[in-house]
Amino acid sequence: MITSPKGFRAAAVAAGIKPDRDDLALLVADHTCAAAAVFTQNRACAAPVEVSRAHMRSGRARAVVVNAGCANAATGDAGLADAREMASRTASALGCLFEEVVVAFIGVIGVSLFMDKICDGIVRAARELSAVGGDRAARAILTTDTRPKTVDLEVALGQDMVRLSGMAKGAGMIAPNMATLLAFFTTDAAVTPGLLRSALREAVGEGLNRITVDGDTSTNDMAVVLASGAADAPAIEAEGEWFDAFRHGLIEGSRRLAEMIVRDGEGVSRIALVQVEGARCAPEADRIARTVAESPLVKTALHGGDPNWGRILAAAGRSGVDLDVSRLDIFIGDVWVAERGAARAYDEAVAAAAMREDPVRVRLRLNAGAASGWMWTCDLTHGYVDINAHYRS
Secondary structure: OOOOOOOEEEEEEOOOOOOOOOOEEEEEEEEEEEEEEEEOOOOOOOHHHHHHHHHHHHOEEEEEEEEEEEOOOOOHHHHHHHHHHHHHHHHHHHOOOHHHEEEEEEEEOOOOOOHHHHHHHHHHHHHOOEOOOHHHHHHHOOOOOOOOEEEEEEEEEOOEEEEEEEEEEOOOOOOOOOOOOEEEEEEOOOEOHHHHHHHHHHHHHHHHOOEOOOOOOOOOOEEEEEEOOOOOOOOEOOOOHHHHHHHHHHHHHHHHHHHHHHHOOOOOOOEEEEEEEEEOOHHHHHHHHHHHHHOHHHHHHHHHOOOOHHHHHHHHHOOOOOOOHHHOEEEEOOEEEEEOOEEOOOOHHHHHHHOOOOOEEEEEEOOOOOEEEEEEEEOOOHHHHHHHHOOOO
């Protein structure tokens, strides 16, 4: 859980924003520590993103406060004032600086906060902080998610071990453009803010940015990492063996959370890994993988278990990459369904069975270079439509 690394406590309370459940979480380091964050690329970013982005410029933080139920997006100056008030109330309750608090929100856009409930919830959560409060906090940040997403890892730094944990929420409005969700990581490693920022950017790029449920990027996305330095291990102050070990651990945590998010996507019944190989460069491979992964026709074929490789071909062809389709090979699972941009003989029943694997594996071989890319995606179901047709109801 998020409090497994040394030096962290958490709590969750029912503030009354969501009916009959915890809806406010507080994650706190025992002392001000190194921190890093990345935020949504959406130009319609929410008030908490603006406030937290400013606070994180210092590379130091003490706490993260999360409200589930209200996005506080498209709420104007009043929304900014509310986000700042949340940070101020949290700082007052903890005895830390206002700028050391990260605020994160999720929920309906265009709705103002119930600040009396929020402020009361912050005070109560501060009183209930505990080293075993991580599990409850991981549940409090959920919205349409059906289950919490958490990860715990140990990373060896020479003869010493440090812990790295994460929790995330995300089920809808999931598409790669930063983090596309809320994700929080803690570690008891001692890492300088600059190196922590570098490691987080890479971890997001190799995990949380490689998922799509519906092609939409939220107004509120952020990923945050706090490093308490409380472990009995050498400090990571420069690039090298220890930093490489740490960043690989953070990448692994990001990848695990990413897969959990896709598996718990709204209405999801089947997930797929789209891999592109033999591209001229990695950005082109990623662009093709994303276009295939986000194609509604590919996603509906995935739901029906239909090995309709023509939809995969068509999506790749409209990706905007200068693609030589006459060199393109397509595989579904281990079945080679298209060669050099045209149909080849294969067993339809075997291909259909490959569309029922977990995960379904879609592979495109471009035969144009040595670069590769990949994306997690999922099927598009009636369940997704039902959830989002009545999200505000």
